[in-house]
Amino acid sequence: MKKMKRLFVVMAAVVALLASAQPSRPKLIVGLVVDQMRWDYLFNYQWGEGGFKTLLRDGYRCNNTIIDYVPTVTAAGHATIYSGTTPAFHGIVGNNFMLHGKNVTSVQDDSERGVGGNDKTRGKSPRNLVTTNIADQLLLASDFKSRIVGIALKDRAAILPAGHRPTGAYWYDKDSKSFVTSTYYRDKLPKWVSDFNKKHRTELAYDQNNTPMGTTMTFAMAEQALINEKLGQDDATDLLAISVSNTDMCAHYYGTHSPKVDSIYYQLDREIAHFIDVLDQRIGRGNYLLFLSADHGGTHSYPRMTAHGLPSACWYNPDALKAANELLEQQFGVKQLIKAEMEYPFYINHEAIDNARLDYNEVMRAACRALEVPEEIQWAIDMSRIDTYPIPTILKERIKLGYFPGRSGEIYVVPRTGVYAGKTEWDGSNHGTWSQSDSHIPLIFMGWHITPGETSRLTHMTDITATICAMLHIQAPNGCIGTPIFE
Numbered sequence: 001m002k003k004m005k006r007l008f009v010v011m012a013a014v015v016a017l018l019a020s021a022q023p024s025r026p027k028l029i030v031g032l033v034v035d036q037m038r039w040d041y042l043f044n045y046q047w048g049e050g051g052f053k054t055l056l057r058d059g060y061r062c063n064n065t066i067i068d069y070v071p072t073v074t075a076a077g078h079a080t081i082y083s084g085t086t087p088a089f090h091g092i093v094g095n096n097f098m099l100h101g102k103n104v105t106s107v108q109d110d111s112e113r114g115v116g117g118n119d120k121t122r123g124k125s126p127r128n129l130v131t132t133n134i135a136d137q138l139l140l141a142s143d144f145k146s147r148i149v150g151i152a153l154k155d156r157a158a159i160l161p162a163g164h165r166p167t168g169a170y171w172y173d174k175d176s177k178s179f180v181t182s183t184y185y186r187d188k189l190p191k192w193v194s195d196f197n198k199k200h201r202t203e204l205a206y207d208q209n210n211t212p213m214g215t216t217m218t219f220a221m222a223e224q225a226l227i228n229e230k231l232g233q234d235d236a237t238d239l240l241a242i243s244v245s246n247t248d249m250c251a252h253y254y255g256t257h258s259p260k261v262d263s264i265y266y267q268l269d270r271e272i273a274h275f276i277d278v279l280d281q282r283i284g285r286g287n288y289l290l291f292l293s294a295d296h297g298g299t300h301s302y303p304r305m306t307a308h309g310l311p312s313a314c315w316y317n318p319d320a321l322k323a324a325n326e327l328l329e330q331q332f333g334v335k336q337l338i339k340a341e342m343e344y345p346f347y348i349n350h351e352a353i354d355n356a357r358l359d360y361n362e363v364m365r366a367a368c369r370a371l372e373v374p375e376e377i378q379w380a381i382d383m384s385r386i387d388t389y390p391i392p393t394i395l396k397e398r399i400k401l402g403y404f405p406g407r408s409g410e411i412y413v414v415p416r417t418g419v420y421a422g423k424t425e426w427d428g429s430n431h432g433t434w435s436q437s438d439s440h441i442p443l444i445f446m447g448w449h450i451t452p453g454e455t456s457r458l459t460h461m462t463d464i465t466a467t468i469c470a471m472l473h474i475q476a477p478n479g480c481i482g483t484p485i486f487e
Contacts, residue, residue: 023473026448028232035248037294050273059446061454069401075106077295083133084465084480091130116189117176125184131479135163141474145236157243192228212267214246255301315376324370345409
């Protein structure tokens with residue numbers, strides 16, 4: 001009997017020791033990415049109570065967070081935030097890129113079908129993302145008990161943050177005017193998503209891109225995901241990835257600080273305030289970890305800058321492609337030696353070069369010279385020879401961190417500072433360059449184990465996931481190159 005008692009005591013001690021060895025973790029991580037949100041927007045608007053004011057007051061703010069690769073675009077940004085690495089490793093080099101000779105979107109997957117839309121709804125998946133991300137690492141750390149959901153208007157903004165095996169990823173389909181998914185995830189919409197589409201049929205029929213309605217519907221979907229998927233309700237840490245897409249889409253049409261864009265940000269402020277209240281009530285302020293950031297910033301439009309006497313210029317990439325090909329045809333007698341452009345990356349037509357038995361290196365030199373003809377362009381870089389170019393080291397490293405062989409263009413065009421891809425008569429803003437306008441993004445952490453404060457030291461987009469993984473004592477994603485922000 002005494003031996004049994006001693007055994008029970010030993011077992012109890014072992015259980016207590018194991019329990020004490022388990023790291024503390026939040027019930028829920030909420031990632032909030034605002035598409036094309038410049039860092040200075042945190043301070044340029046007169047926020048109401050409870051939204052951005054709460055984040056600024058109760059959160060820890062990193063004032064100097066930089067994207068250290070190019071191009072600074074949506075798909076690459078979302079993939080980087082959640083994987084802790086850059087396109088050179090995760091493979092999402094742009095919103096569109098060439099894959100096996102075909103122009104594809106970042107989440108295009110022709111082996112899958114759309115679910116919940118109509119005949120035009122296409123299949124999507126995260127298969128082009130070649131590394132793990134924080135969602136995948138949460139699943140590994142919890143023995144696949146964590147629940148992961150991605151919500152956005154844009155497909156890439158819902159899919160890439162949610163990782164490879166989430167509970168679900170849902171995005172807005174403009175053809176069917178509803179939130180949809182793909183057969184990669186499931187063959188039928190969950191009842192709560194179908195019910196949401198029916199209940200909000202009228203609202204979803206409105207313009208989601210250029211009005212505050214898109215923001216409202218995004219957060220309404222996120223709230224239903226929180227409730228119906230029971231996120232944050234058990235011992236495993238769950239993840240809810242929310243991306244606000246219409247801030248970007250509207251800015252592309254109307255430009256930064258246009259009345260339409262401003263109205264979306266004020267609605268975003270109100271939606272954040274409501275959602276924080278929901279999280280506080282359902283999860284508890286000390287039980288969830290929320291971060292807010294952006295996938296990229298945005299360059300002020302040419303009309304806005306020049307109206308106030310500030311330097312600005314536009315470079316229209318389709319015209320640049322046409323002009324460069326005409327020069328190359330005059331020199332080599334072959335049409336379309338440059339196959340395609342994706343704004344700043346340009347793709348060489350290897351088939352045309354081979355068929356005409358041209359010298360590849362000679363064509364590349366000529367193509368770079370042709371693309372450098374416009375005064376708005378500072379360099380056109382042959383990526384196979386980038387280390388030989390006399391360009392600043394910091395820019396060289398950003399270009400290399402955005403380059404993935406077989407997907408990226410063979411030539412990368414760098415415009416002069418302040419120049420962006422577009423036309424002078426367009427009112428919309430754009431992004432994609434290395435400049436502060438496009439690469440300086442907001443970053444705030446709030447909630448679980450966060451002490452209010454701020455830092456102005458240099459931090460990076462890749463540090464976001466590295467920080468969260470360090471706080472949770474889980475392994476960082478397999479391609480992560482970020483450094484935890486220990487402040």
